[in-house]
Amino acid sequence: MPDNLNKQEISMLREELEMLMAERSSLLKVVGAASVLIANTDGRDLPPEAAEAAEMLSELINELPEETLSEALESVHAEPGSEDL
Numbered sequence: 001m002p003d004n005l006n007k008q009e010i011s012m013l014r015e016e017l018e019m020l021m022a023e024r025s026s027l028l029k030v031v032g033a034a035s036v037l038i039a040n041t042d043g044r045d046l047p048p049e050a051a052e053a054a055e056m057l058s059e060l061i062n063e064l065p066e067e068t069l070s071e072a073l074e075s076v077h078a079e080p081g082s083e084d085l
Contacts, residue, residue, distance in 0.1 A: 025075065028071055028072045029072070029075045029076055031064070031069070032072035032073050032074070032075045032076035032078060034057055034061065035061050035069065035072060035073060035078070036076060036078050038054060038057055038058050038061060041054060043055065
């Protein structure tokens with residue numbers, strides 16, 4: 001019985017890990033798309049409320065580790081320094 005319980009726990013952990021990896025992938029795409037949007041937006045053309053949100057988003061993106069930001073940009077097929085940024 002303990003072996004069967006262990007297999008069940010492993011299976012549940014595997015499913016949870018797969019779910020977390022899928023969620024991470026989705027979040028990387030959101031960050032990548034947001035990064036491209038911010039890079040291509042002139043805050044002076046935005047209404048004040050939107051400019052404030054864009055500034056906050058920009059600051060949060062800039063706080064990300066470089067590797068995470070690179071993965072996010074790759075997930076939306078953009079590269080740092082490309083025309084998309």
